[in-house]
Amino acid sequence: MSPAPDPRLQLALSGRLGPLAVDLRLDVPLAGVSLITGPSGAGKTTLLRCVAGLTRLEGEVSVASAVWQDRSRFLPPHRRPVGYVFQDARLFPHLSVRRNLGFGAERAGPGPRGALSLEAVADRLGLTPLLDRSTVALSGGERQRVAIGRALLSQPELLLMDEPTASLDTGARREVIALIGELARDLRMPVLLVSHDPGPVAHLASGHIQLEAGRIVRVSAMDGGGRDPIEGINEADRDALARAAVLAGLSPLPPGP
């Protein structure tokens, strides 16, 4: 088989963060929404932070054909074309909504999605009436939409979202989730989405990365319906399934002529 021409996110990182021994190995296609789940403290946020360059562990990170980290180099976060949506939005309180949205755009210059204008993004996110307001009085949902727009406008090749809906009420959560799905689809923006509760976002996902105690224990494709298709299951599951089939009296081999 010839190597796939599709861009991939590849990383191999290890180290210690407080009490947690981290060993992260990942090689996934850079497309669609990849859901990152796991118990709290498993290293979900650490994985995102390492991709963004906010946390430094030993190892390698490459995105598409660009090496962001290896033995001899560590690209600082401001040189990595990622958008990061923090759980707590982290808007700049001294700037208006418009200047928050424009903050990354001014610094990134025109990117591969050069047509993305502040006005279009604001319109799409329903922020047009808020543009000249201070960010201080915004609701939780509005803040998160500004954070998403701000990240998108910085022309990222990859959008990292850390529990973007965790601090929102049910209505705002539904609205932001729908928005993430539309943006990922329409802009063909690869998204790594951390969620402790995959339920509401599972239908968006094309891939699923599961973490436990600092390790990636399972990577699977998802069919967009929230369940793994049979191709996506790992070897242990396939063995278990085969064993169950044999026990049930089925032949594991296709019947011969």
Place this chain on the structure above:
Amino acid sequence: MTEAVWTTLRLATVTTALLLLVATPLALWLARGRGWVREVVAAVTALPLVLPPTVLGFYLLLALAPGSPAMALLRPFGIESLAFTFAGLVIGSMIYSLPFAVQPIRNAFEAMGDAPWEAAATLRASPLDTLLNVALPLARRGLLSAGLLVFAHTVGEFGVVLMIGGAIPGRTDVVSTHMFQLVEASNTAQAGGLAAGLVAFSFLALVGVMLLDRRLGRVAG
């Protein structure tokens, strides 16, 4: 008397401006740096807070006098002594007020934490860009407090300026030393006038800063 008022305002303004320039990077490092060196520097920075002003003034006088090691360093620039000069007063005032400048700015940087730095970095802002366009604007109330405290502290200082300035009229005689001399000479009327003027000035300065602070808080805060 007018001369003393003028010298005082000049000293307080110059000291505040220079000290903010020195204290801001120092406070940033104390708030965000690591290691034991930082703890030692933090303690040294706070020292003028607990030293009697006359002790500080005494050592400064030795350091600024002709023949001291500090002056030996300045000799190539044609400077023999800074004792009893306005420049010496500025240096003394800066050291004396250092903790009052560093602490509010350090607190402001510590209060904002890593969050704005990280958010700005993911939006392609370099550390310097983030400092100028995010961190300093967010720390503006700390900078304002620092400026006010240093200015007021410099107007009010006595021990240090008397030791290293010598109260020379027109050069190093400031309001506090001038008042002391008036009282010594039993000129209670003039001393009273000067005191009342200082009270009024301090009150107006405080009101002005409080209004400015509320305005900064309202614009975004």
